[in-house]
Amino acid sequence: MSKRIAAKHKIDRRLGQNIWGRPKSPVNRREYGPGQHGQRRKGKLSDYGTQLRAKQKLKGYYGSISEKQFRRYYQEAIRLKGDSGENLIGLLERRLDAVVYRAKLVPTVFAARQFVNHGHVKVNGRRVNIPSYLVKAGDVIEVKEASKQLVIVLESVGLAERDVPDYVEADHSKMVAKFVRVPTLSDVPYPVQMEPNLIIEFYSR
Structure with a gap:
């Protein structure tokens, strides 16, 4: 383990x-x-x-x-x-690793932190490797091209155990997500x- x-x-x-x-x-x-x-x-x-x-x-x-x-x-x-x-x-919820997790680009919050740390994520076209980076409403988060076929990403997208909340828009065909707005407590699943x-x-x- x-x-x-x-x-x-x-x-x-x-x-x-x-x-x-x-x-x-x-x-x-x-x-x-x-x-x-x-x-x-x-x-x-x-x-x-x-x-x-x-x-x-x-x-x-x-x-x-x-x-x-x-x-x-x-x-x-x-x-x-x-x-x-x-x-x-x-x-x-504005933490970059939290948004990556919410968008179902990775299976767990621990994996999200590691995924960002290893430089697999871009925010508004720029690579960001700081998990605690605070995104703003309207920011676009994407998996960099070379990382889109990673097993961890492909498996996570197919997970049925959780849904993407409505304050995050996710396009899994392009591995792109948009942080629509800052959620309230009742919005967070x-x-x-x-x-x-x-x-x-x-x-x-």
Whole structure:
């Protein structure tokens, strides 16, 4: 098992939820945490514990973003006008690796990060290899010509387990996607409930 797959499964089991909605998640078989004490009955979480769990879930969903980077998203979210929780989701969904994943150009968020890192993606005709690059509404994201026949891309396009959300337009015949608009929380097809407002509370303690 690759290190990335092991990490993905570990996040699922630690949180006790199939956060990507994948059919192969171990949570589908064992809804308790990993390790010899995983089956112990857990007590009720405190407010702090609930907020921390919400943060771990959202960070994990986007490929285990580092704490330093995630805190920067929080700081930008509270600086922007409007609901800070919604702003946080908007910033995370603008990440280039998130858009590549949403467009179904790769099968997982972990694969999306690696795919961008390895220089397979262009934004508005320019190669971008920074997964955290923030796209804007109207930006066109495409798989570079030499990478369009990669197995990972061809297999992902055929995956039936998720759909492309309406804030991303994808043309899989050309391997091109357009980021139409910044989504709100209700637009994002999370398989589990995300609670960005709890994360805002966590950091503002």
